[in-house]
Amino acid sequence: MYASKPHQEHDLELLHRHMLETRLAVLVSQGPEGLQATHLPVLVKTDEGPFGTVYAHLARANPQWRAFAHDLEALLVFPGPDAYVSPGYYPSKANNPKVVPTWNYTAVHAHGPVEVIHQAAPLLAIVSELSERHERSRPVPWNVTDAPADYLEGMLRAIVGIRLPITRLQGARKLSQNRSAADLAGVRDALSASPDPLNNALAAQMRPL
Numbered sequence: 001m002y003a004s005k006p007h008q009e010h011d012l013e014l015l016h017r018h019m020l021e022t023r024l025a026v027l028v029s030q031g032p033e034g035l036q037a038t039h040l041p042v043l044v045k046t047d048e049g050p051f052g053t054v055y056a057h058l059a060r061a062n063p064q065w066r067a068f069a070h071d072l073e074a075l076l077v078f079p080g081p082d083a084y085v086s087p088g089y090y091p092s093k094a095n096n097p098k099v100v101p102t103w104n105y106t107a108v109h110a111h112g113p114v115e116v117i118h119q120a121a122p123l124l125a126i127v128s129e130l131s132e133r134h135e136r137s138r139p140v141p142w143n144v145t146d147a148p149a150d151y152l153e154g155m156l157r158a159i160v161g162i163r164l165p166i167t168r169l170q171g172a173r174k175l176s177q178n179r180s181a182a183d184l185a186g187v188r189d190a191l192s193a194s195p196d197p198l199n200n201a202l203a204a205q206m207r208p209l
Contacts, residue, residue: 001109010171012051018080023041027056050166055163056162087101108171110164110169112165123160185208191203
């Protein structure tokens with residue numbers, strides 16, 4: 001992932017927080033017919049390995065997992081909020097019209113080999129933890145044990161699990177750090193006042209200079 005130096009993020013705690021808050025990641029890998037990609041919810045174990053380990057599952061019918069090889073790297077993309085930045089947000093534009101639009105965003109890319117999991121017990125653990133993560137805010141959370149055992153067994157046979165130990169981690173936080181404090185504040189204020197919730201989410205991440 002390309003990011004100019006002011007927009008590179010190397011703080012591991014911050015990168016992990018971004019990954020943990022991402023609800024849907026994109027798994028990209030090389031297959032016999034070229035690049036393949038799958039959108040999928042993931043579990044991030046920050047205490048496994050130097051950069052963490054990611055667990056997820058794919059449909060067994062998805063051909064992507066059949067091409068995984070330990071000598072090839074796969075990529076997990078963790079997108080964050082993004083926002084169009086108008087030159088009109090910059091107070092400096094009044095004195096210097098040499099400005100153009102840009103785009104602010106945050107993202108994390110995790111690289112590593114993919115191990116395929118077929119065994120029922122670890123598959124059930126992945127599915128259970130994913131369900132618990134996304135059900136915990138409900139008044140009456142659904143649990144995998146609510147499903148009939150034979151039905152659950154059939155569902156587990158229809159998926160494969162994956163484990164990706166992260167060997168390389170890259171982060172980008174393009175949040176107007178290359179602008180003056182006044183321009184950064186102008187962008188933050190404009191995005192905060194926007195009716196678009198993604199703009200608001202990005203503004204909340206912009207740090208004062």
